[in-house]
Amino acid sequence: MIWKVAVRIARREALRHKGRSALVAAMLALPVAGAAAADTLYHTVKLTTAEQLQRDLGQADALVGFVAPAPVQQLPDGSVPAPPQAAAMLGGALQGVQVASPVEAGVLPPGTRVVPMPGKQQLRVKSPHGSYTVQVAERDLGDPLLSGLYERIAGRAPHAKDEVTLSTSMLDALDKHVGDQISAEYLNGAEQTDRYGHLPDHGLTIVGEYDDPSHLDADEILAFPGTLPEPPDYPGPTHWLARIPGGLSWAQVLQLNRSGYSAESRQVAENPPPDSQVPLLRDHRGAAAGSSRLTEALVAVGAVGVVMALLEVVLLAGPAFAVGARKRRRDFGLMSAAGADQRMVRAVVLADGAVLGAVGGVAGALLGVLLGRLALPEAVTLTHREPGAFRIAPGELALAAVLGVATGLVAALVPAIITGRQHVLQALTGGRRGARGVPWKLAALGTVVLLAGAGATGYAVYRPGIHTVPLVAGIAVSELGVVALTPLLVALAGKLGRALPLTGRMALRDSARNRGRTAPAVAAILAAVAGSTAVATLLATDDARGRAQYHSTLRPGQAALMFGWAAVNESAAGSRPGLQFSGPDGAPNATAVDAPKAIAAISATLPVRSAALIQSQDYTGFVPVSVVVKRKPGNDCPFFGPNGGGVPAGPDGESMIQSDPRCVAAFSGGQVVPGDAATLRALTGKTDPAAEKVLAEGGMVVFNRYDLATDDPATGRATATVAVQRMCPSDGQDMPEELRKQFGPYCSGPPPADTTLPAAVAAARDGRAVSNVRALIPQAVADKYGVKYVPTMILFDTTRMPTRAEEERANAAAEALGTTALLKVERGYQGGSDTTMLALAAVAAFVTLGAAAIATGLAITDGEADLETLAAVGARPRVRRALAGSQATITAVLGTVLGSATGLVPAVAIIEARSHSFLQSAADARGGGPFGIGRAVHAQSYLAIPWWFLIGTIVVVPVLAGAGAALVTRSKVEIRRRRG
Known part of the structure; x- marks a missing residue:
């Protein structure tokens, strides 16, 4: 009965004061709208299994690929993890060997129809501004099996040789339309250049505009099968779309794996096998655990963000309910005089929160769906992917609306308790009685809550694994403990008034006496600043980790013209964590370059001091041997070698091994290549007489002291050992005879003997490989050793950092060389989050100023009698402005200081939890248990405090709050006759 009456009163009060009700409802609706919009976008952008299969397989039952002439292991999605150079080695191994289609090999059931899907090749297209090097693939878009792989925008599919379709972005870049022609050069090595180094031009007719729905920003050309000439020793396509009678089961996929084929199956995707039936996951449990922990860490971070956002809304809405309750205290006094008890008064205030929360929840959910629909084009622009069908989740939207009601109730809880305790006579007469004494009981409770939260957070952070519930609960409880301590801190701050001028002293003491209205405002500012501080700290830490882990193969200002596999590896460096083995048909050619011509062309555009040609081992030919530096056992990295577990899982894997200097060279890679003094000077950018002398005398140069083998006791000079690493098949391994013959020259007989040479250590940062050269x-x-080396890079040492315009001219010069080349200018770490930090600072300032404005308005309204008294005794009009500005400044200072300190807690917790989770993943991957690698390596969190952000928040924002409150406050005080 009480709640029925309370809800009726709250509904009528909300309709009576529509402006204030709309403001509070809008505040409560904002998080609901954000959650509903994000939920709608998530369900729309995330493709269903059927939608994803249509983009991957079209109308086929499976996408089958040839991986290697040996058994392989794959994941259920069809991907086969492989090292970066595996495709190149396989491409060389299959030279002269035709890859059989799965139908010809007899690995698919009778009645299967396959459509070849040749790999992408490179094509240079003439453009109005020069030329573009883009990807081209041969596809029969008219075949029904390909329906769904590409989206037709305009035109038709190619029906004949030399007919192509272009993606939308490619058409825009070339300023072409359907029906136009383009001039192209094939870069697959099938054609010879003329005496000027130019390839033949081919005229291709654009007959359609087709986009890849999963890569709308891709510059891509699709040609009719037979348009591109086959390069020498082309093994044939290695991927096929297949229509299989009855589909392809997981058991059949495993049978394909035994023959060296992989498959993405529609049937397997719709009915995925358990991990216990996936050999790759069963044999590599550590990697699976690492991936699982990474997911758990991301969930924990998201949960912390949601909880902090809800807390912020609750604490921001609290002062609004306090204002409403303060405005209606006479009404509550009349209710108490008529016989209503404290429980009834509290119920009315709580009903305000429930009613406005329900309005805000429903409105927020509906608004979120609308915002999600309106934001869908922007989501497509950001993700460059076509979304799925527009979908909403009614259950989740209802949960978001209920969340709005709960947020309103929690926000109204403290004002309800305070209002229920007010005296009837004080409420009816408008009199006020400031708080007396110090709120030790609430402070003691806050201290206990804060300690409990800190304990839960510490448990979640330092225990092995990810513990989302204690982490989120600990952070939330810690912030609530700080909020409970706020009244005590406000009361203690009132004792500092003696050091302030008159208006500051009055404002500080008034805030302390009326901490019932000051504490919620301070808590609101605290929540806003805590959230922005936490995000700013995470961004600064990520930037610091990126800066620390950034290790370029070039020195700042240095330029490199890379061709062949060097260019491919450089351009693919950003996508290697998700590398999938695609077979040899997409392997690029290593077209030779005219080094003197290239040096002259680039030197004419960049401020070049010197240049040198760098060689690398030829991975386009079949050479199953590599020259390596052989270390002493004590110098080997414990993560690598026969007993190592490889790089730890997770993005912090590199930081985990940086504490051991033995691991630096092993982790950074690098080749052992032939070179002379000029090569050394180009690599290091300096002259090293000692190292150059060793090279001239037939010795070798390394860049890491752990690569030294020993000191020669006869001469007292350092030495290093070079060895050959052979990758030969086992005797019983099943493979084609043509392929086995290619191993003969390299794998027959005992391995070549190691070679020990005099050595010198050249100066290099952290002992890392310099420009991918280890020695x-x-x-x-x-x-x-019979290892073939080919030129893959020209290094240019510059006198200064090249400008962007110079780099663009150098790129144009590189394209004009008539070969596939990539020019890179090293500009150092280019990360940073200055724009995001400024946006965060703006949001924090806006919320803080809003909370300060609410607190100041409440204080001015509540202290009207004091201002009238001041005017009556002769106070100047500007005292009112000064007092309002002082009150806003004091409230903002208390909130920003506490918020900055509080915001560091979740940030540090998330950073440490993330680091410890990846450290645990590394331990599991090596089989060492939770403490197996504690002495060998530690996880680095790279905690970075955004000091300038904190100083700006603590200093600038309160000044702005005080100045704004002083400017918008009227100077003149109207003295009214008092009631009672």
Whole structure:
């Protein structure tokens, strides 16, 4: 009965004061609208299994790919993890060997129809501003099996040779339309250049505009099968779309794997097998655990963000309910005089929260769906992917609306308790009685809550694994504990008034006496600043980790013209964590370049001091041997080698091994290549007489002291050992005879003997490989082992950092060389989050100023009698402005200081939890248990405090709050006759 009456009163009060009710409802609706919009976008952008299969398989039952002439292991999605150079080695191994389609090989059931899906090749297209090097693939878009792989925008599918379709972005870049022609050069090595180094031009007719729904920003050309000439020793396509009678089961996929084929199956995707039936996951449990922990860490971070956002809304809405309750205290006094008890008064205030929360929840959910629909084009622009069908989740939207009601009730809880305790006579007469004494009981409770939250957070952070519930609960409880301590801190701050001028002293003491209205405002500012501080700290930490882990192969200001596999590896560096093995048909050619011509062309556009040609091992040919530096056992990295577990899982994997200097060279990679003094000077950018002397005398140069083998006791000079690493098949391994013959020259007989040479250590940062070179050896040693080296890079040492315009001209010069080349200018770490930090600062300032404005308005309204008294005794009009500005400044200072300190807690907790979770993943991957690698390596969190952000928030925002409150406050005080 009480709640029925309370809800009726709250509904009528909301309709009576529509402006204030709309403001509070809008405040409560904002988080609901954000959650509903995000939920709607998530369900729309996330493709269903059927939608994803249509983009991957079209109308086929499976996408089958040839991986290797040996058994392989795959994931249920069809991907086969492989090292970066595996495709190149396989491409060389299959030279002269035709890859059989799965139908010809007899690995698919009778009646299967397959459509070849050749790999992408490179094509240079003439453009109005020069030329573009883009990807081209041969596809029969008229085949029904390909329906759904590409989206037709305009035109038709190619029906004949030399007919192509272009993606929308490609048409825009070339300023072409359907029906136009383009001039192109094929870069697959099938055609020879003329005496000027130019390839033949081919005229291609644009007959359609087709986009890849999963990569709308891709510059892509699709040609009719037979348009592109086959390069030498082309093994044929290695991927096929297949229509299989009865589909392809997981058991059949495993049978394909035994023959060296992989498959993405529609039937398997719709009915995925358990992990216990996936050999790859069963044999590599550590990697699966690492991936699982990474997911758990992301869930924990998201949960912390949601909880902090809800807390912020509750604490921001609290002062609004306090204002409403303060405005209606006479009404509550009349209710108490008529016989209503404290429980009834509290119920009315709580009903305000429930009614406005329900309005805000429903309105927010509906608004969120509308915002999600309106934001869908922007989501497509950001993700460059076509979304699925527009979908909403009614259950989740209802949960979001209920969340709005709960937020309103929690926000109204403290004002309800305070209002229920007010005296009847004080409420009816408008009199006020300031708080007396110090709120030790609430402070003691707050201290206990804060300690409990800190304990839960510490448990979640430092225990092995990810513990989302204690982490989220600990952070939320800690912030609530600080909020409970706020009245005590406000009361203690009132004792500092003696050091302030008159208006500051009055404002500080008034805030302390009326902490019932000051504490909620301070808590609101605290919540806003805490949230922005936490995000700013996470961004600063990510930036610091990126800066610390950024290790370029080039020095700042240095430029490199890369061709062949060097260019491919450089351009794919950003996508390697998700690398999938696609087979040899997409392998690029390593077209030779005219080094003197290239050096002259680039030197004419960049401020070049010197240049040198760098060689690398030829991975386009079949050479199953590599020249490596052989270390002493004590110098080996414990993560690598026969007993190592590889790089730890997770994005912090590199930081985990940085504490051991033995791991630096092993982790950074690098090749052992032939070179001379000029090569050394180009790599290091300096002259090293000692190292150059060793090279001239037939020795070698390394860049890490752990690569030294020993000091020669006869001469007292350092030495290093070079060895050959052979990758030969086992005797019983099943493979084609043509392929086995290619191993013969390299794998027959005992391995070549190791070579120990005099050595010198050249200066290099952290002992890392310099420009992907780990050591320089004499050419005679490289020839001894029969390893083929080819030019892959020209290094340019510059006198200063090239400008962007110079870099663009150098890129144009590189394209004009008539070969596939990539020019890179090293500009150092280009990360940073200055724009995001400024946006955060703006949001924090806006919310803080709003909370300060609410607190100041409440204080001015509540202290009207004091201002009238001041005017009556002769106070100047500007005292009112000064007092309002002082009250806003004091409230903002207390809130920003506490918020900055409070916001560091969740940030540090998330950073440490993330680091410890990846450390635990590394331990599991190596099989060492939770403490197996504690002495060998530690996770680095790279905690970075955004000091300028904190100083700006604590200093600038309160000044702005005080100045704004002083400017918008009227100077003149109207003295009214008092009631009672």
